[in-house]
Amino acid sequence: MTPDTVLEVGQQALKVTALLSAPMLISVLIVGLIVGMFQTVTSIQEMTLSFIPKLIVLALVLAVGGPWMLNLISDFMVQMFEDIPDLIG
Numbered sequence: 001m002t003p004d005t006v007l008e009v010g011q012q013a014l015k016v017t018a019l020l021s022a023p024m025l026i027s028v029l030i031v032g033l034i035v036g037m038f039q040t041v042t043s044i045q046e047m048t049l050s051f052i053p054k055l056i057v058l059a060l061v062l063a064v065g066g067p068w069m070l071n072l073i074s075d076f077m078v079q080m081f082e083d084i085p086d087l088i089g
Contacts, residue, residue: 023065
């Protein structure tokens with residue numbers, strides 16, 4: 001296994017990781033900003049107020065995007081297992 005091969009596999013893994021985490025992180029970030037602005041405007045400083053909407057949005061994103069995420073990681077792992085003979089030899 002050459003260093004170039006290791007770098008290529010690492011880049012593919014990082015790309016898949018970014019694709020898997022981006023929808024969840026972006027949606028929670030947007031909800032956090034909206035709730036933070038609401039808390040600032042209304043002067044409500046309750047810490048749990050920002051946690052519950054983020055949790056609900058995260059569950060919705062996982063419910064909607066879960067099949068796509070599972071398909072993406074499954075395809076990546078199948079490709080990695082199929083490439084094992086090429087990577088070794």
